[in-house]
Structures are given as C-alpha cells and as structure tokens.
Amino acid sequence: MFKFTKKEWAYIFYDWAESAFTVVFATFIFPGLYTFLSTEGGGNLTNDQSSILYQVIISVISILIAIMSPILGTLSDYKGTKNRFFKLFFYVGVVSSAMIPLYPLFPWWVVLIPFAISYLAYNATNVFYDSFIVDVTTDERMDRVSTTAYAFGYLGGSTIPLIIGVLLITFLEGTLPLQLTFLITTIWWVVFSIPFLKRVKQVHGIEPETQPVRKAFSRLGQTFREVQKYKKVFLFLIAFFLYIDGVHTIISQAVPFAVNAIPEVTGENVNNVLLPIFIMIQLAAFVFAILFSFLAKKFKTEHLLLVTIGIYSFISLFGFFINSVTLFTILGLLVAVAQGAIQSLSRSYFGKIIPKEKANEFFGLYTIFSRVAAFMGPAVIAFVSGIALAINQTNQIENELFPGAMRYGILALIVFFFLGGILFNRARKLPTDYLDQ
Numbered sequence: 122m123f124k125f126t127k128k129e130w131a132y133i134f135y136d137w138a139e140s141a142f143t144v145v146f147a148t149f150i151f152p153g154l155y156t157f158l159s160t161e162g163g164g165n166l167t168n169d170q171s172s173i174l175y176q177v178i179i180s181v182i183s184i185l186i187a188i189m190s191p192i193l194g195t196l197s198d199y200k201g202t203k204n205r206f207f208k209l210f211f212y213v214g215v216v217s218s219a220m221i222p223l224y225p226l227f228p229w230w231v232v233l234i235p236f237a238i239s240y241l242a243y244n245a246t247n248v249f250y251d252s253f254i255v256d257v258t259t260d261e262r263m264d265r266v267s268t269t270a271y272a273f274g275y276l277g278g279s280t281i282p283l284i285i286g287v288l289l290i291t292f293l294e295g296t297l298p299l300q301l302t303f304l305i306t307t308i309w310w311v312v313f314s315i316p317f318l319k320r321v322k323q324v325h326g327i328e329p330e331t332q333p334v335r336k337a338f339s340r341l342g343q344t345f346r347e348v349q350k351y352k353k354v355f356l357f358l359i360a361f362f363l364y365i366d367g368v369h370t371i372i373s374q375a376v377p378f379a380v381n382a383i384p385e386v387t388g389e390n391v392n393n394v395l396l397p398i399f400i401m402i403q404l405a406a407f408v409f410a411i412l413f414s415f416l417a418k419k420f421k422t423e424h425l426l427l428v429t430i431g432i433y434s435f436i437s438l439f440g441f442f443i444n445s446v447t448l449f450t451i452l453g454l455l456v457a458v459a460q461g462a463i464q465s466l467s468r469s470y471f472g473k474i475i476p477k478e479k480a481n482e483f484f485g486l487y488t489i490f491s492r493v494a495a496f497m498g499p500a501v502i503a504f505v506s507g508i509a510l511a512i513n514q515t516n517q518i519e520n521e522l523f524p525g526a527m528r529y530g531i532l533a534l535i536v537f538f539f540l541g542g543i544l545f546n547r548a549r550k551l552p553t554d555y556l557d558q
Contacts, residue, residue: 128257129266131316135250136270138313140278142243145306146218149399150286151236152376154224154299163229169510169526172377176499179373182237183499186244191486193248203323207249211314214242218307222300251468252484256324260473264417267469271461272410278313279403282306287396325477353551354474354483360548361467362490364430364541367437367534368463369491370498371456374527375399381527382443394446402453410461422470423549427542429463434538440531474553498537502530 125133145151152175158164159171166174197203217239224232258266285305289298379386379395386394416425436455443449468487475483510526 125266125269126258128320129262131320132253132257132266133270133273134313135317135321136274137277138310138317139243139246139250140274141282141306141309142214142218142239142278143274144279144283144399144403145286145302146221146236147240147243148372149283149376149396150299150302151221152373153395155232155236156377156380158224158229158232168381169506172374172381172527173503173507175377176374176503178233178237179240180497180499180503182241182244185241189245190248193245197249197252197323200323203249203252204321207246207253208318210242210245210249211318214239214246215307215311217242218310219304222303225296225300248484251487252480253321253323254468254472255477255480257321263469263472264422264466265414267465267472268410268414268417268461271465272407272414275403275407275410275461278309279406280400282309283396283400283403287400290393290396325480350555351475353548353553354471356544356548356551357471357474358486358490360541360544361471361487362541363537363544364433364463365467365491366498366501366537366541367433368460370502370534371433371436371440371531372460374499374502374531375453378440378443378527378531379449383446383449384444385446395449398446398450398453401450402457405454405457406461409458410465413462413466417466417469422466422473423545425462426466426470426545429459429466430538430542430545432459433463434535434542437531437533437535437538441528443528474556476556498534501533502527505530505533 155175156168156171159166159174160168164171193206197206217235220235221232221239223235254263254267282302282305286298286302289301292298293301376395413425432455436452436459439452439455443452471483471487472480506526506529509529
C-alpha cells in the first residue's frame with residue numbers, strides 16, 4: 122500500500138488549504154458577487170460589459186504575476202530563501218482576503234482592490250508551492266503526490282467552504298452570508314496551511330552569495346541562453362503555455378460565462394442556481410483526480426496528459442452550444458474529468474524533466490508560462506466576444522437559441538488546445554541527457 126511521508130502529507134494538505142481561496146474568491150462566489158454588484162448592485166454595466174471588464178482585470182493581474190515569477194523563482198534558488206518568500210506572500214494574501222468582507226461599507230468597485238492584492242499574492246505563493254514538490258518527494262513518487270494533492274484540494278478546500286457558503290446563503294439574508302463565507306474561507310486557508318508552514322523546508326538550492334539580486338538575474342539570463350541545452354523543457358513550456366491557457370480560462374470564467382450564455386441565470390440568482398452544480402462538479406473532480414493518480418502508475422504521464430488535452434479540446438467546442446443549466450452541468454462534469462489530472466500531471470511531469478538544483482528557477486519560468494496563459498485566455502475571450510457583440514449590435518442580430526457573445530470566445534480556445542497538444546507530443550519525444558551531467 123502506498124504511504125505518504127509527513128512532508129508529503131503537509132504538501133498535500135496545503136492544496137486542501139489554498140483551494141478554498143481558488144473556489145470562493147477566484148472561481149465562484151466572488152465572481153458571482155462581482156457580477157451582481159457591477160450590473161445590479163450599484164454598477165450599471167450590461168452582462169457583456171461586466172464579463173469583459175472582469176476578464177481585463179484578471180489579465181492585468183496575470184501579467185504582473187508573469188513578470189514577478191521568474192525573478193522570485195530565481196532569487197529563491199538560494200538555500201533558505203524559498204520559505205521566507207512563501208510566507209511573505211502567504212501573509213499578504215491572507216490579510217487582503219480578510220478585508221474583502223468589508224465590501225458593503227464602500228462603493229461597489231472598491232472591493233476589487235483587496236481582491237486584486239489577494240489574488241496576486243495567492244498566485245505568488247503558488248510559484249513556491251509548485252516548486253516545493255522537488256523538496257518533499259522523489260521522481261518516482263511525484264505523480265502520486267501531485268495528483269493526490271489536487272484530489273484533496275477538490276474534496277476539502279474546493280467543496281467544504283463552498284457547502285458552508287451555500288448553507289449560509291440559503292438560510293441567511295442580506296450581505297451577511299457572503300461576508301461570513303469570505304471570512305471562513307480565509308480562516309480555512311490559514312488553519313490548514315499550518316502543517317506546510319511547519320514541516321516543508323527547502324532542500325535543493327544553491328549556496329548564498331554576494332549581490333544575490335544581480336546574480337539571480339544573471340542566472341536567469343543564462344538559462345534562457347542555454348535554451349538548446351534544455352530544449353525538452355522549453356518546448357514543453359510552450360506547449361504548457363498553450364493548453365493551460367484554456368484550462369485556467371474555463372475555470373476562472375465559468376460564472377461570467379453562465380450568466381452571459383444561460384438566460385435563466387442572472388447576477389441576482391447566480392449563486393442559488395450554480396452553487397449546487399459546482400459542489401457536485403468538485404466532488405466528481407476529486408474522484409477523477411484519485412483515478413488518475415492510480416492510472417499514473419500504469420500508464421505514462423505523457424500519454425495521460427495527451428488524453429486530458431483532447432478532453433479539453435472537446436469542452437471548448439461543446440461550450441459554444443451551452444444555453445441551459447442542464448448543458449452547463451454536463452460541461453462541468455467534463456471539466457471535472459480532466460481538470461485535476463491536467464494540472465497535477467503537468468506539475469509532476471515538469472518536476473521530473475528539470476535539474477533539481479534549479480527547481481525554483483525553472484518553476485518560476487513554469488509560472489510565467491502559466492500566468493501569461495492566464496492573461497491570454499481572458500484577453501482572447503474579451504477580444505473575440507467584443508467582436509461578436511459589435512457585429513451583432515451593428516446588424517441588430519439577437520440569437521435566441523445561443524444567446525451571449527462570450528460563447529464565441531470559449532470556442533476560440535480550441536486553437537490553444539490543438540496547438541498545445543501538437544507541441545507537447547513533440548516535446549515528450551526529446552531526450553533528457555542534461556540530467557546526467
């Protein structure tokens with residue numbers, strides 16, 4: 122029977138902790154609140170304008186993360202620094218997210234300030250969290266640890282705070298249930314991060330040296346100059362950039378898409394209609410993440426990744442035809458099949474093909490490609506949706522069967538999955554002889 126060490130359990134349970142932020146602040150409840158505030162609760166935006174503005178905000182934050190990630194990753198290659206950077210951004214994220222429940226005291230748009238800060242800090246902590254996988258386990262155990270971490274994230278952090286939020290929204294009135302949900306989620310993030318903060322320490326790294334910032338930039342530049350030496354790594358990163366673009370976008374834009382594409386879902390009833398569906402999807406995602414953790418022992422990681430990329434290609438195509446809650450539920454279940462696997466197996470696969478002593482530097486690059494992708498996805502949706510909206514308004518077209526301009530942006534994501542799959546298939550065939558040097 123496969124047994125995890127205490128450090129591996131601590132790593133796994135941080136996913137349990139931080140997934141609460143993902144689902145409540147970044148994916149579901151806060152976007153639902155934003156949609157209501159911007160269209161009916163003080164703002165006067167249309168559904169299309171609200172969804173496009175939200176995509177622009179997420180894009181800007183993602184650009185900042187992309188700029189910061191390689192710098193932070195390279196600096197944290199020095200022994201003893203990764204834990205300090207992690208804690209800094211962790212505390213900033215916690216404090217700023219704890220301020221979001223104060224939103225009723227200010228104009229509707231002010232809530233975007235603590236949200237942006239917390240979202241930025243949360244993503245920065247994940248630069249270090251992802252790279253810690255090389256410090257807590259071995260190559261042989263990496264797939265199992267990574268997929269189990271995502272599975273526990275779905276089971277706990279992505280589900281329990283959401284259930285609490287549903288119960289509060291159901292039985293309480295006014296702004297109090299949302300305020301309590303945001304506060305409980307922040308506390309959840311803190312409490313279940315304690316094992317990680319206590320047990321996980323940096324193992325791989327280089328010795329501290331004078332002028333660390335200048336030399337960190339020098340090392341980063343050298344890595345880019347040695348691209349031919351790490352051709353497999355960089356070709357994988359380009360493929361990852363393309364396919365993870367669609368993954369992040371589909372996750373983060375689920376609520377705005379539902380409001381935009383499904384007539385019976387509005388900013389006012391979005392939580393009541395979609396929360397039960399989302400809980401079901403998270404539980405299904407847990408089951409499939411566990412399933413893929415076992416499949417990773419029987420099949421090659423690269424083959425499983427190609428399967429999940431194919432599933433997401435179909436999801437982006439199917440998304441165009443969503444016009445009811447029933448079809449949205451089917452779409453969500455398809456996402457549940459592949460979501461945890463494509464993220465966890467990408468992380469563990471990358472951990473296997475990089476030099477361990479440069480893990481933080483390379484995971485900083487990994488986050489660059491992930492965050493730039495997170496920028497590109499919403500930007501593409503905003504651009505394509507904007508064009509579709511302009512054409513429809515100019516020609517006074519109203520598609521009653523498939524309403525909402527955002528579906529055209531979702532359909533456009535299939536290009537990223539297709540190209541990402543082709544490049545990944547090429548990358549997986551390249552050698553890793555640099556690991557023997």
